[in-house]
Amino acid sequence: MSISGYLISEPTMSSVRVRFAPSPTGFFHIGSARTALFNWLYARHTGGTFILRIEDTDQARNSEAYLKLIYDSLTWLGLDWDEGPNPNGVGERGNFGPYRQSQRAAIYHKYKQQLLANGRAYEKDGAVWFKLLGERYKVFDDHRKKEVEKVKTAPVVIADRIRGRVERQEDEDFVIFRSDGNPVFHFVNVVDDIEMKVSHIIRGEDHLSNTSKHVRLYEGIGVTPPVFAHIPLILKAPEMGQGKMSKRDKGALIEEYQQRHFLPEALVNYLALLGWNPGDDREKMPLAEIVQLFDLPAVNQSNAKFDGRKLAHMNMVYLLEQPAEKFMALASEYFAKQPNGAAIMANEAYFREIMLLAQPKIKSIDELGAYTVYFFTDDFPTDPKVKEKIMAKGDPKARLAELIAALPAMAFSTDAAIEAGIKALAEGMGLGFGDYQAVARLAVSGTNAGPSITSIFRVLGKERSLARLQRFMAG
RNA sequence: GCCCCUAUCGUCUAGCGGCUAGGACAGCGGCUUCUCAAGCCGUUAACCCGGGUUCGAUUCCCGGUGGGGGCACCA
Numbered sequence: 034m035s036i037s038g039y040l041i042s043e044p045t046m047s048s049v050r051v052r053f054a055p056s057p058t059g060f061f062h063i064g065s066a067r068t069a070l071f072n073w074l075y076a077r078h079t080g081g082t083f084i085l086r087i088e089d090t091d092q093a094r095n096s097e098a099y100l101k102l103i104y105d106s107l108t109w110l111g112l113d114w115d116e117g118p119n120p121n122g123v124g125e126r127g128n129f130g131p132y133r134q135s136q137r138a139a140i141y142h143k144y145k146q147q148l149l150a151n152g153r154a155y156e157k158d159g160a161v162w163f164k165l166l167g168e169r170y171k172v173f174d175d176h177r178k179k180e181v182e183k184v185k186t187a188p189v190v191i192a193d194r195i196r197g198r199v200e201r202q203e204d205e206d207f208v209i210f211r212s213d214g215n216p217v218f219h220f221v222n223v224v225d226d227i228e229m230k231v232s233h234i235i236r237g238e239d240h241l242s243n244t245s246k247h248v249r250l251y252e253g254i255g256v257t258p259p260v261f262a263h264i265p266l267i268l269k270a271p272e273m274g275q276g277k278m279s280k281r282d283k284g285a286l287i288e289e290y291q292q293r294h295f296l297p298e299a300l301v302n303y304l305a306l307l308g309w310n311p312g313d314d315r316e317k318m319p320l321a322e323i324v325q326l327f328d329l330p331a332v333n334q335s336n337a338k339f340d341g342r343k344l345a346h347m348n349m350v351y352l353l354e355q356p357a358e359k360f361m362a363l364a365s366e367y368f369a370k371q372p373n374g375a376a377i378m379a380n381e382a383y384f385r386e387i388m389l390l391a392q393p394k395i396k397s398i399d400e401l402g403a404y405t406v407y408f409f410t411d412d413f414p415t416d417p418k419v420k421e422k423i424m425a426k427g428d429p430k431a432r433l434a435e436l437i438a439a440l441p442a443m444a445f446s447t448d449a450a451i452e453a454g455i456k457a458l459a460e461g462m463g464l465g466f467g468d469y470q471a472v473a474r475l476a477v478s479g480t481n482a483g484p485s486i487t488s489i490f491r492v493l494g495k496e497r498s499l500a501r502l503q504r505f506m507a508g
Numbered sequence: 509g510c511c512c513c514u515a516u517c518g519u520c521u522a523g524c525g526g527c528u529a530g531g532a533c534a535g536c537g538g539c540u541u542c543u544c545a546a547g548c549c550g551u552u553a554a555c556c557c558g559g560g561u562u563c564g565a566u567u568c569c570c571g572g573u574g575g576g577g578g579c580a581c582c583a
Contacts, residue, residue, distance in 0.1 A: 054583095055583095056583055058582095058583075088583065090583080091582070091583065094582090094583090158581080159581085160581050161581095162581095174509095174510090174579090175509045175510075176509060176510065176579065177579085177580085196512095196513070196514095199512070199513075200512090201511070201512060202511075205579095207580090207581095208580080208581045209581095210581085211581040212581060213581075215581090217580090217581070217582080217583090218582070218583045219583095221583095222583090237577090238512095238513065238514090238576080238577060238578095239576090239577050239578070240577090240578090241512065241513065241577075241578075242511070242512055242513090242577070242578035242579070243578075244512095245511095245512090263513080265513090265514085265576090266576070266577070268575085268576070270519080271518070271519070275575085275576090276575095276576075276577095277576070277577075303520095306520065306521080306532090307520070308520095310520085310521060310522075312522080313522075313531090314521095314522075314530075314531045314532075315531095316520090316521095316531085316532060316533095317532095333514095333521085334513075334514060334515095335513085335514050335515065335575090335576085336513090336514075336575080336576055336577090337519090337520065337521090338519060338520080339519090339520095340519050340520065340533065340534085342519085342533060342534060343519075343520065343532075343533040343534080344533095345533090346532085346533055346534090347533090349545095349546085353546075393545075393546060394544070394545050394546075395545080396545085419543095423543095452542085455542085465542090466542055467541090467542055467543085468542095469542080470542035470543065471542075471543065473542090474542080474543060474544095475543095478543095480543090480544085481543050481544065482543065482544035482545075483543070483544065483545095484543090484544090485542060485543080486542055486543075487542080
């Protein structure tokens with residue numbers, strides 16, 4: 034039963050059981066997130082069950098910190114799981130546990146014994162090998178530069194929900210238990226999927242070549258394989274080089290977006306569109322709509338390159354529509370982490386006013402600090418390029434002097450009043466509002482980007498504005 | 509080297525035998541305007557190549573080429 038409420042197409046609980054099976058050996062990256070998402074979407078779309086299984090058999094590389102990162106990242110993305118360890122890491126839920134492979138040794142041992150007993154496995158060099166059925170012959174392997182024993186077998190036919198029919202030859206016995214007594218990935222993966230009654234295996238295309246091994250394992254154990262669905266991989270952005278995206282690439286880690294206060298719903302929306310589409314031009318969609326429309330056959334077969342700019346755009350679109358209260362919460366969360374955040378947020382009304390002025394202008398929350406500095410300190414930076422440009426046009430010093438002379442008598446209560454004041458001054462001089470705007474903005478904010486100059490003046494107040502104009506005039 | 513997957517603008521993609529090949533991001537131009545964004549309008553830009561099949565191929569088939577992945581006592 035879903036705990037997130039997306040039970041759309043199936044009135045009753047379906048038999049679909051999917052799993053996301055990460056190993057806690059590294060940072061949680063974009064590719065993992067999308068695999069998790071597609072599994073989650075399929076579970077919610079069908080009213081099935083989404084299982085989180087932790088593949089932590091690699092003691093050397095495992096870490097509790099990475100384990101926590103898996104829970105936190107999935108939770109942040111909103112991908113809740115029905116079975117698996119609890120999100121806080123304490124205890125677990127579901128009737129097919131334990132959900133951490135490190136605790137399932139007895140189960141693997143049992144299956145190993147079964148294969149040994151029915152002749153589908155044998156021991157050699159201290160390891161346990163899975164035995165293929167067929168005529169044996171020896172051949173020299175160019176790649177591994179040694180002689181290997183091959184087996185003439187019937188080809189494995191994989192009916193893939195995304196790829197269609199895929200045929201592959203599996204012609205070599207392979208290890209299922211290492212000589213150190215530990216089972217290998219292929220084996221535990223298959224055993225767990227059998228034990229957990231997984232109905233659909235949705236995973237990256239990098240596993241497609243492994244699938245023939247897995248199918249043979251299912252056959253050897255005497256179980257019908259589940260449905261496979263191999264999703265395309267996420268490749269590096271063109272400027273990042275070639276190949277599939279790795280944790281080393283810029284923008285590859287979920288943690289980064291979390292730290293930059295991206296909206297998880299924007300990231301999820303973007304990720305859903307990487308390899309899937311609703312069949313029409315819709316792009317920005319509420320999650321419920323994606324859940325409703327998502328299906329396996331609609332998933333693309335070719336790899337997709339990651340585009341951080343489109344993600345940023347998606348984030349902006351979501352940011353734009355956030356209600357004021359939500360935006361304030363995000364802004365507060367962000368500033369709380371900044372070194373001078375407490376001081377910045379000290380005056381609540383002042384802080385709020387500035388944040389809401391910035392909301393429609395920024396692409397992501399982490400731009401807020403730089404975008405609003407000059408509201409919180411007189412010691413703000415000035416963009417030299419912008420300064421050069423503005424000072425080169427017309428006679429900005431003269432305009433500034435006129436503005437300084439006029440300001441004391443100007444009404445400062447509202448944007449409209451300030452606008453009227455500056456316009457009156459401009460008209461008197463036979464000039465336009467724009468002749469004063471640029472230099473005033475530069476003097477008061479150090480840049481050419483920001484809210485309207487009237488809003489800046491009003492929020493800063495007459496005294497502070499005037500002081501900055503004078504300081505700039507002097508400097 | 510062997511095996512598998514794949515191929516439409518720079519990028520994400522729509523297309524499922526006949527279309528002026530559509531949308532989005534990015535780019536460019538304009539409108540708006542006090543700047544910067546946003547918004548609106550416009551615009552540059554694609555069917556990898558060669559054979560078939562067909563009255564007709566971006567679409568179906570085959571072969572190349574390009575891209576990706578896999579070939580362990582890693583996961």
